[in-house]
Amino acid sequence: MTADHPAPQSSIDRLTDPLLRLDGVTAGYGATTVLRDVNVDVGDGEVVGIVGRNGVGKTTTLRTVMGALTPRSGAVTYDGEDVGDLDPEETVSRGIALVPEERRIFGGLSVRENLELAELGGTDGNRGRGWTIPEVFDTFENLADNERAAGSTLxxxxxxxxxxxxxxxxxxxxxxxxxPTEGLAPYIVERVVETIETLRNRGMTVLLVEQNVRVALDVCDYVYVMDNGRIVHRSSADALRGDDVLDRYLGVSLAGTE
Incomplete structure (x- = not known):
């Protein structure tokens, strides 16, 4: 690798095969290549993060997993199946859901109506992992308290x-x-962190794109650092806390912090 495209440092050892894998994925828009030979593994029940500055390809990675973009080379596999050629609707039917930065809730519908609409568009339910609306309300009390409120008022x-x-x-x-924490006040960020931790405790698998490095390190098992469309570093979240790679690629230093 050249100095412009350094090889990823550190390795991640897992005992089982990943549930979701991007293997040498290159993708982009039109004549523009955004992702270059991206490799990411997400194990079943893990919370894995991708961190990096704006415009380095993090959201494009999620769009490629969802089928909004088809890889130009490489493969996206999920639960042992090649899903790189699936469209977003087919990807959702496999049990993968995207929560976009802009959220895309229906502001004119109530909280319950938003949930009921999503429930109707879900998978066939044979996976046995789906949540019911009462379970969502039990987990997120703020939603239960605002069950009849319009989404736009939240x-x-x-x-x-x-x-x-x-x-x-x-x-x-x-x-x-x-x-998920973009544009939120610090005390609300804490609630989002609690939400992700709740998902982990329920056995959900999460691939998190996040600019807030501290949030990513707090909630993730493993973290990938992306720069210029490439993965330049990968390690456990704990190992990354004391590494100068965060300062080098994101201008963030966590030395001496808990």
């Missing part, structure tokens, strides 16, 4: 919870979270 954090809840009742096994 706070940013509550809208994020509703976006996650919609994905859960669609019978998703794996969630792709795109910048």
């Amino acid at each position: 706070s940013g954090g509550e809208q994020q919870m509703l976006a996650v809840g919609r994905a859960l009742v669609s019978d998703a096994r794996t969630l792709l979270l795109d910048e």
